[in-house]
Amino acid sequence: MRADEAYEELIQRVREEATLASIEALLEWDEETHMPAGAVEGRSEQLAMVAGLLHERGTDPRIGELLDELEGSSLLEDPDSPAAVNVRELRRDYDRYVRLPRKLVQDLARTTAVAQRAWSEARKEADFIRFRPYLERIVELKRAEARCVGYDREPYDALIGDYEPGITSAIVGRLFEALRRELVPLAARIAGAGSGPAVEMLRRAVPLDAQRGFGEKVAGEVGFDFRRGRTDLGVHPCCTSLGPGDCRIGLRFDRRDFVGGILTILHEVGHGLYEQGLDPEFYGTPMGEAASVGMDESQARLWENRVGRSRGFWAHFLPKAGERFPDAFGDADLDEFHFALNRVTPSLIRVHADEVTYNVHVMIRFELERALISGDLLAAELPGAWNDAYGRYLGVTPENDAEGCLQDGHWAEGLVGYFPTYTLGDVFAAQLFARAQRELGDLEESFARGEFRELVRWLGERIYRQGGRHPSARLIEVVTGGPPDHRPLVEALRVR
Amino acid sequence: MRADEAYEELIQRVREEATLASIEALLEWDEETHMPAGAVEGRSEQLAMVAGLLHERGTDPRIGELLDELEGSSLLEDPDSPAAVNVRELRRDYDRYVRLPRKLVQDLARTTAVAQRAWSEARKEADFIRFRPYLERIVELKRAEARCVGYDREPYDALIGDYEPGITSAIVGRLFEALRRELVPLAARIAGAGSGPAVEMLRRAVPLDAQRGFGEKVAGEVGFDFRRGRTDLGVHPCCTSLGPGDCRIGLRFDRRDFVGGILTILHEVGHGLYEQGLDPEFYGTPMGEAASVGMDESQARLWENRVGRSRGFWAHFLPKAGERFPDAFGDADLDEFHFALNRVTPSLIRVHADEVTYNVHVMIRFELERALISGDLLAAELPGAWNDAYGRYLGVTPENDAEGCLQDGHWAEGLVGYFPTYTLGDVFAAQLFARAQRELGDLEESFARGEFRELVRWLGERIYRQGGRHPSARLIEVVTGGPPDHRPLVEALRVR
Missing domain, CATH: 1.10.1370.30 (Neurolysin; domain 3)
Known part of the structure; x- marks a missing residue:
């Protein structure tokens, strides 16, 4: 396979992922702004489904193959070129993503959808007890995420690194x-x-x-x-x-x-x-x-x-x-x-x-x-x-x-x-x-x-x-x- | 496979389709109520993607197998029982759906997303010419849909039957x-x-x-x-x-x-x-x-x-x-x-x-x-x-x-x-x-x-x-x- 073909296929795939991620963003934005209270369970199912689809696509071994194909090819000679940048960043995303089991990703999506409503109500009532079980569950899931991703010194590094690569x-x-x-x-x-x-x-x-x-x-x-x-x-x-x-x-x-x-x-x-x-x-x-x-x-x-x-x-x-x-x-x-x-x-x-x-x-x-x-x-x-x-x-x-x-x-x-x-x-x-x-x-x-x-x-x-x-x-x-x-x-x- | 197992799998599958369809509904509702004008192209891609996913799942041959498995089983003895009703209706949906090529379904989703905006602007300006190319394209696609679905007397019957089964x-x-x-x-x-x-x-x-x-x-x-x-x-x-x-x-x-x-x-x-x-x-x-x-x-x-x-x-x-x-x-x-x-x-x-x-x-x-x-x-x-x-x-x-x-x-x-x-x-x-x-x-x-x-x-x-x-x-x-x-x-x- 030629590098330019591999690159084209890779980009088409990540563009589709971006479309799916933008649908997830609409679900989240709507939950923040318009969704009626009674819809929270349904919304958590919708978000878990999209998280699952994103995971399925984002961890597709084909992406790994395409990245392997591209790395070292002459297409990436200039490290600041769009192709080199995209391959560099997509490699990082992919390597992180494949370490996360689908179930964990979906559990996080489902839990946080419900937890946000619980937090908002707990805050209104100034009642931490209402939010506590959700926080416990989220901490547990984020600790699991850190374990899956891996870290050198402490688990928190694995989480902060998702937002700001290279930071500890x-x-x-x-x-x-x-x-x-x-x-x-x-x-x-x-x-x-x-x-x-x-x-x-x-x-x-x-x-x-x-x-x-x-x-x-x-x-x-x-x-x-x-x-x-x-x-x-x-x-x-x-x-x-x-x-x-x-x-x-x-x-x-x-x-x-x-x-x-x-x-x-x-x-x-x-x-x-x-x-x-x-x-x-x-x-x-x-x-x-x-x-x-x-x-x-x-x-x-x-x-x-x-x-x-x-x-x-x-x-x-x-x-x-x-x-x-x-x-x-x-x-x-x-x-x-x-x-x-x-x-x-x-x-x-x-x-x-x-x-x-x-x-x-x-x-x-x-x-x-x-x-x-x-x-x-x-x-x-x-x-x-x-x-x-x-x-x-x-x-x-x-x-x-x-x-x-x-x-x-x-x-x-x-x-x-x-x-x-x-x-x-x-x-x-x-x-x-x-x-x-x-x-x-x-x-x-x-x-x-x-x-x-x-x-x-x-x-x-x-x-x-x-x-x-x-x-x-x-x-x-x-x-x-x-x-x-x-x-x-x-x-x-x-x-x- | 036992009929009750087949039924359970069937229901789990259609429930997932329903979740996906509810995401499609949010995309459409948002387009009607809140979406900024500049987002129409992106929205049409989102809708086409979900239409494709729905088609992929709704036409999965596994659904046909499960329906085959269930039809004639003792689970459906009472024709008014929930299981019998669901199998009866899902069979109709499935038989219709598998006749529609994915490309047609996605083209319709993409075209109608853009056409709605065009219609709304044409209406504001009382200018049919602006809407005409979209209407032409939609008529063309709906005629194709009717041909794929099939009909006895005239193509319109294939369309009306989607909303009101049995009506001609x-x-x-x-x-x-x-x-x-x-x-x-x-x-x-x-x-x-x-x-x-x-x-x-x-x-x-x-x-x-x-x-x-x-x-x-x-x-x-x-x-x-x-x-x-x-x-x-x-x-x-x-x-x-x-x-x-x-x-x-x-x-x-x-x-x-x-x-x-x-x-x-x-x-x-x-x-x-x-x-x-x-x-x-x-x-x-x-x-x-x-x-x-x-x-x-x-x-x-x-x-x-x-x-x-x-x-x-x-x-x-x-x-x-x-x-x-x-x-x-x-x-x-x-x-x-x-x-x-x-x-x-x-x-x-x-x-x-x-x-x-x-x-x-x-x-x-x-x-x-x-x-x-x-x-x-x-x-x-x-x-x-x-x-x-x-x-x-x-x-x-x-x-x-x-x-x-x-x-x-x-x-x-x-x-x-x-x-x-x-x-x-x-x-x-x-x-x-x-x-x-x-x-x-x-x-x-x-x-x-x-x-x-x-x-x-x-x-x-x-x-x-x-x-x-x-x-x-x-x-x-x-x-x-x-x-x-x-x-x-x-x-x-x-x-x-």
């Missing part, structure tokens, strides 16, 4: 250690400053529908393409690709947190711009996908924090908010507003955290999920361990589990080892934004004019259209000239 | 002939009577959101279970089952047609009550499905017309509408209102037609689609033939194709041979309602007290929980004591 607990641990040394004293020094009228202003009531309307306008202005996407209300914010030309954003609003809603939209739009900016020619192959989950999160965190918390952004949007919501923001002063939205104060809820303490929230989750997977912590002990960690690192204690260990839905979704990608994303985002500033000049000034296209274009060329060409660390090096480095993040926080 | 063009033609003889003179005699203030009242503006809220209240009061279902706005009204516990209703409202919106909800809720009332024990098998499409439509038409146009129904809901919308209905007189909503007047749009002329609209579609499939009519000639027929039978002429041959989306969905099931449904509904009245006493009086449970319970026992036990004509006989008969429908219309 040890690397993440060192990153958090370095950040903690910088951020905890920084937080202590500036915490609580700037309370007062402007902070109260951020809590003024804005009707939910109007928030959504305003948020969609913001999304459109920064470049989200609504012809190829939409927004919906969901249990928790998310951004899902349902196939080419179909990027769905799930949103959540709070009457008394207008700014939080806008930052959430920017976060999800950051994912969405990446998704919509991928090269459609490579759809369904690694060259047409995000470089890694961490890189994907970097785009979300870049728009949320580097753009959404900037003075320039609000120089443009605050007057519009004042016009649209005169009672809440008619009298808003830009400097006070900007100061208030960057106020640092230790808090209980990750998604509402300021930028400085945010990564402490992530670190706590990293430590706890690592312990759950190693077996050092039992699911039953989670609420206590959670509250201890919040007391120790942030000096705050949840009053109940809804504002404690039930606040995030990741574990219910089976996302264990995912949290560290937020911090990696923050680190990457700060590096990329600093580089963009250097190349494009004063971005805040553009934002103040309502001009976001230059930044989107820059990210499009440097990041989006590169797809999976480079592993994330290498991509950072190609774009910024240096390896991943937490210092630009610390620097950005210090300046602000 | 000749039978439908005779039914329409009989109805036309009765209804056209009846319509002529009473048409136009009762114009005046009450008719104007039906055109009073009611905000769309409030209509939807009121409509959902009506749906809940008559018995639709929102824990196992939901409503959404869609391109056109529909009711789709996405699996057990997940019944979705698509709605459309018009500011100046409050009553039309309520009748639409009742129509779709009629489907929904049937769906929600099926025996969950038999989910995924013919015993857990509607007896036929015509029987399914009978439930929709029963709630829309026998209930929704009744004086009793509005005796209960008109005062509520008056309270909720005092400007529109605060001064409404029940008798005038009831008279107005049953006014007969020839019109252009099927879904807005009065009950007497409604089946003339259906008959026109039956004649035209029959001619399209036989080849006597070309797609290009459709607008002219449509307008001629409306002039001839109803004395009205569309001003453009949006109110002419583009008004319904059925053909774009590939539903050719479907329209006659509306009329069969009307006939069945009148028979069933007359029988229910005889057994339960004055139903209108119950409706006036806001009491619908008795009727739902009666239908639940007689129809819903019977599933596919009897073919539709036989089910009518079992429940009403007589064969299908158009006279109760004519009688009901005469009385009203």
Whole structure:
């Protein structure tokens, strides 16, 4: 068989898998946004079926044969060529996938579908006991997954490696250690400053529908393409690709947190711009996908924090908010507003955290999920361990589990080892934004004019259209000239 | 192999097919309600993939072997037992399915996904030319389908038989002939009577959101279970089952047609009550499905017309509408209102037609689609033939194709041979309602007290929980004591 024929067959197969995966994404998105409560059992069967079909195709020995055929062929001479990149990444996916038994994959799909509903109800009632059996089962399945995949030092490495290839607990641990040394004293020094009228202003009531309307306008202005996407209300914010030309954003609003809603939209739009900016020619192959989950999160965190918390952004949007919501923001002063939205104060809820303490929230989750997977912590002990960690690192204690260990839905979704990608994303985002500033000049000034296209274009060329060409660390090096480095993040926080 | 083992394997297989079909239903429902325009190509690939998977499973020779094994076994001795019913119906499905090549099934899925979007745009622009190539392609594919399935007298029979087994063009033609003889003179005699203030009242503006809220209240009061279902706005009204516990209703409202919106909800809720009332024990098998499409439509038409146009129904809901919308209905007189909503007047749009002329609209579609499939009519000639027929039978002429041959989306969905099931449904509904009245006493009086449970319970026992036990004509006989008969429908219309 000729290499080009083998490559063509391989690509056709993975494209079909991508179509199947996009169907799975619709099932999940619908569960988040529209599905009635009574449908949860049926949905878990649907998801288990698609997981089984994906496994059947993704582990087909024919894929292994095609990869064998291609590896070492002259087609892959240039390691940065699309063919070489796709074969490199598909080999990694395949080698991982064939280690997972179909039953495990289907059990995970079935369990997480039901667990998400249970989590959502447990959270509403602030009742961890309701969620505990599901968490126990998920931890058990994820430990089994880690055993099947294999690891050098600890099982958690096998899970985190699925989201960020090449990353280990040890690397993440060192990153958090370095950040903690910088951020905890920084937080202590500036915490609580700037309370007062402007902070109260951020809590003024804005009707939910109007928030959504305003948020969609913001999304459109920064470049989200609504012809190829939409927004919906969901249990928790998310951004899902349902196939080419179909990027769905799930949103959540709070009457008394207008700014939080806008930052959430920017976060999800950051994912969405990446998704919509991928090269459609490579759809369904690694060259047409995000470089890694961490890189994907970097785009979300870049728009949320580097753009959404900037003075320039609000120089443009605050007057519009004042016009649209005169009672809440008619009298808003830009400097006070900007100061208030960057106020640092230790808090209980990750998604509402300021930028400085945010990564402490992530670190706590990293430590706890690592312990759950190693077996050092039992699911039953989670609420206590959670509250201890919040007391120790942030000096705050949840009053109940809804504002404690039930606040995030990741574990219910089976996302264990995912949290560290937020911090990696923050680190990457700060590096990329600093580089963009250097190349494009004063971005805040553009934002103040309502001009976001230059930044989107820059990210499009440097990041989006590169797809999976480079592993994330290498991509950072190609774009910024240096390896991943937490210092630009610390620097950005210090300046602000 | 023992018969009970064969049966178990057969049922497991068809249950998996049902899960796959419910995924297909989600893809279609999402296309109707939420999908962004840019996603249409991707969606057509997703639908083609699922159609292919369904075909692969549904035509698996193993199913034929299992059916062979079971037929003649003692397990099926009682022809009304669940096993006998399931084998009888699965044999029919299988024999039909294996005649269809996979490519044809996938082409149909792909084409109709794109055609629906094209139809919706063509309708918006009242521009048949935009839809014509899609219609041509669909007619071509449906003719191919008819050839593959086979037929005795004409190809259309092969299509109509998919929705209503045992029915032929000749039978439908005779039914329409009989109805036309009765209804056209009846319509002529009473048409136009009762114009005046009450008719104007039906055109009073009611905000769309409030209509939807009121409509959902009506749906809940008559018995639709929102824990196992939901409503959404869609391109056109529909009711789709996405699996057990997940019944979705698509709605459309018009500011100046409050009553039309309520009748639409009742129509779709009629489907929904049937769906929600099926025996969950038999989910995924013919015993857990509607007896036929015509029987399914009978439930929709029963709630829309026998209930929704009744004086009793509005005796209960008109005062509520008056309270909720005092400007529109605060001064409404029940008798005038009831008279107005049953006014007969020839019109252009099927879904807005009065009950007497409604089946003339259906008959026109039956004649035209029959001619399209036989080849006597070309797609290009459709607008002219449509307008001629409306002039001839109803004395009205569309001003453009949006109110002419583009008004319904059925053909774009590939539903050719479907329209006659509306009329069969009307006939069945009148028979069933007359029988229910005889057994339960004055139903209108119950409706006036806001009491619908008795009727739902009666239908639940007689129809819903019977599933596919009897073919539709036989089910009518079992429940009403007589064969299908158009006279109760004519009688009901005469009385009203």
